[in-house]
Each structure stands twice: as structure tokens, then as C-alpha cells.
Amino acid sequence: AQSVAQPEDQVNVAEGNPLTVKCTYSVSGNPYLFWYVQYPNRGLQFLLKYITGDNLVKGSYGFEAEFNKSQTSFHLKKPSALVSDSALYFCAVRDMGGYSSASKIIFGSGTRLSIRP
Amino acid sequence: NAGVTQTPKFQVLKTGQSMTLQCAQDMNHNSMYWYRQDPGMGLRLIYYSASEGTTDKGEVPNGYNVSRLNKREFSLRLESAAPSQTSVYFCASSEATLLTSTYEQYFGPGTRLTVT
Numbered sequence: 001a002q003s004v005a006q007p008e009d010q011v012n013v014a015e016g017n018p019l020t021v022k023c024t025y026s027v028s029g030n031p032y033l034f035w036y037v038q039y040p041n042r043g044l045q046f047l048l049k050y051i052t053g054d055n056l057v058k059g060s061y062g063f064e065a066e067f068n069k070s071q072t073s074f075h076l077k078k079p080s081a082l083v084s085d086s087a088l089y090f091c092a093v094r095d096m097g098g099y100s101s102a103s104k105i106i107f108g109s110g111t112r113l114s115i116r117p
Numbered sequence: 118n119a120g121v122t123q124t125p126k127f128q129v130l131k132t133g134q135s136m137t138l139q140c141a142q143d144m145n146h147n148s149m150y151w152y153r154q155d156p157g158m159g160l161r162l163i164y165y166s167a168s169e170g171t172t173d174k175g176e177v178p179n180g181y182n183v184s185r186l187n188k189r190e191f192s193l194r195l196e197s198a199a200p201s202q203t204s205v206y207f208c209a210s211s212e213a214t215l216l217t218s219t220y221e222q223y224f225g226p227g228t229r230l231t232v233t
Contacts, residue, residue, distance in 0.1 A: 043224035
């Protein structure tokens with residue numbers, strides 16, 4: 001069965017410092033991986049995805065994610081954090097369990113990112 | 118382009134009452150989904166519709182029913198609300214098909230439901 005794990009409930013970073021939000025995955029076959037962000041009292045917003053190709057994927061708001069097949073990881077990164085990046089971040093993987101589940105994606109438990117001024 | 122819209126934004130029900138949450142998307146997406154989000158539980162899939170005319174159970178379908186009214190609209194019904202159904206409900210849509218690689222989902226703003 002496909003799954004993703006976000007090992008940190010909370011990540012605290014000072015503004016201007018680089019940030020990393022961790023995600024590991026478990027899939028059979030090639031993974032389709034996603035990152036989403038949720039601001040308070042809002043729905044989830046799509047940030048970026050990895051399907052194939054370059055292991056470094058660039059997305060919205062200056063975020064990027066690095067796909068590492070040997071470590072089964074897909075960590076979200078940003079070179080310089082902003083206070084406005086404070087939000088809840090979800091890693092997700094496409095469910096590859098057959099046609100009826102072809103369009104589902106499985107979300108991790110979320111990591112709360114807090115950027116201090 | 119409104120994306121995914123949900124109504125109502127807030128709702129308070131008494132135990133045993135029924136209600137329908139409405140969702141519509143204007144992106145011509147094939148697939149639509151209903152999730153609930155509870156503190157510390159992440160997102161849990163209730164039901165989904167891979168294409169018009171089909172619906173399937175997700176992780177937590179008990180106590181809910183759905184209708185894919187047409188390609189645009191996907192409603193979620195609580196027949197007899199219970200306090201355990203107090204949650205924030207999100208609708209999402211996706212272009213997803215076996216022929217494309219566009220599986221990302223786009224979410225509505227949510228409905229905050231309280232059952233007393």
C-alpha cells in the first residue's frame with residue numbers, strides 16, 4: 001500500500017534562514033509526489049509535484065522539493081524563509097492501487113511550519 | 118474562474134438532523150472528492166468520484182452519502198448528524214485520468230460543521 005510519512009509535527013525556523021520540511025514515501029513502482037500548503041481557515045493549495053525527470057522540482061512561492069529515490073524522500077525546501085510561509089504543509093502520494101483508485105492521492109499527517117521574525 | 122466552491126461556509130446542526138453540503142467546480146475536472154479534517158488527524162477521504170456517474174467509498178464513508186449530480190457538482194449528505202461528524206469538510210477536484218499526469222487536486226475553502 002502507498003503511504004507518506006512526515007516525521008516532524010512542527011518545524012521552527014528564523015526568518016531569512018533556509019527551511020526543510022521532511023517527507024518519506026512508500027510506494028510500489030514510480031511515485032507521483034505532491035506538496036500542499038494550508039493557511040489558517042483556508043483550503044489546501046497545490047505547491048508542486050514530482051512525476052519524473054529532474055530530481056529538483058520548483059513550485060510556487062519560491063519553494064522547491066528534492067526527490068531522492070535511494071532514500072525514498074521528497075523534502076520541501078526554501079533557501080530563505082519568510083514569516084508569511086508559516087502554515088501547515090502536507091506531503092502526498094498518488095494511490096497506485098488499481099483503476100478505481102487511480103485518481104486518489106494519499107496525504108501525510110502534516111507539518112506545522114513556524115517562521116519567527 | 119472560481120475554481121472549487123463550497124456551500125455553506127459554516128453550519129450548526131443538532132444531533133439527528135440532516136443536511137447536504139454542496140460543491141461545484143468550473144475547471145471541467147473529471148474527478149471530485151470529499152475529505153474531512155480533524156485536529157491531529159490530517160485529511161481523511163470520505164468519498165470520491167473518479168468520473169461522472171461513478172462514486173466510491175474512501176477511508177471514512179460511514180454516516181455519509183454522495184451524489185455526483187453532473188460533471189461540475191458533487192454533494193455530500195449527512196442523513197442523521199452525530200457529534201462525531203463535527204469537522205471541517207473539504208471538497209476537491211482533479212483532472213486525473215489514466216491518460217494524463219495531472220493528478221494534483223484543487224480544494225475548496227471548506228465547510229465548518231458543528232453537531233451539538
